Amino acid sequence: MIGFIGAGSIGGAVITGMVKNGYDAKNIIVKGGHSNRTKLLCDQLGFQMVKKVKQLEETDVIFIAVGANALDSVLKELKEIAADKLIVAFTGGASITHLKQFLGDVKVAHAIPNTPVKVGAGFTGIAYSNNFTDEDKKKIESVLGYTGQVVEVPENQLGILGTVAGCSPAFLDLFIEALSDAGVKHGLNRKLAYDAAIGMAIGASKLAKQSEMNVSALKDEVTSPGGSTIRGVAALEEYGFRNAVIKAVDAAENK
Structure with a gap:
């Protein structure tokens, strides 16, 4: 049995991704918060819902998906x-050291999923405490594997x-929205503009994932000499597209 504490944005997305991609909802027990969100999700997916943390006692793995302000009390x-x-925390500030300060010599892990886990196309980074065995890791990764790719990294x-x-x-x-706006500016209706931009993002990402070429080489394949694509790439460079992306990551990293 798998337990969850919290079914908000990330917890709910992970649970949804698991169930929609074949994990048996009857083997999931969720302790929800004070809102009606967990109940609504329970009605949709069919997992078990409980009111207290101690009611997760029969589970083997517990995922903590609460906000940082609620973490210590949980x-x-x-x-x-x-x-x-096996305890896995999705909370941003839930370092392994912090988890062990409260739980003692328990097997704990810190994981950060992204929202595409909801559709089984997520990417989750995870760091484990030293007392996790390879078998323990396989168990966690087999569960989270229902939501997409899982990669172990050092906690730092x-x-x-x-x-x-x-x-x-x-x-x-934001990029998809901007592409759609550009399409509308040049005569496409809004739905078609969004469909084209989203379809491009899915297809280009899939190609980049499956191709043996790196993304720079894939870009070169599309940019024929003197063509429209290289003119667009040049405009992106002129207006600082790459620098804007790097600065966005810098800003997100700065606490």
Whole structure:
């Protein structure tokens, strides 16, 4: 059995991705908050819902998906039942050291998923405490694998990985919106402009993922001499596109 504490933006997205991609909802128990959000999600997906952390006692793995302001109070409650479980926190400030301060010598991990986990196309970075075995890691990664790609990294790289993979869906949404606006400016109706921009983003990402070529070489394949694409690339360079992306990551990283 898998337990969740919290079913908000990230917790709800992970649960949805798991269930929509084949994980049996009957094997998920969720302790929700004070809002009606967990109940609504429960009605849609069919998992078990409980009111108290101690009711997750029968689970083997517990995912913590609460805000930073609620984390410590949750950890205090969780300590009573955590001894033999694998604990994974999605909360941004939930370092392994911090988790162990509350839970003791328990197997804990810190993970940062991005929102595409909701459709099984997510990217989750995860760092484990030293007492995790390879078998433990396989168990966590098999569960999160329902939501997309899972990559283990040292904890000191988890923040920047989370920024690059976690903040960037918003950056890409802005790019898609801008492309759509440009399409409308030049005569496309709004729906077609959005469909074209979104379809391009999906297709280009899939090609970049599956191709043996790096993205620079893929770009070169499209930019024929004197053509429209290289003129567009030149305009992006003129207006600082790459620098804007790097500065956006810098800003997201600066606490």
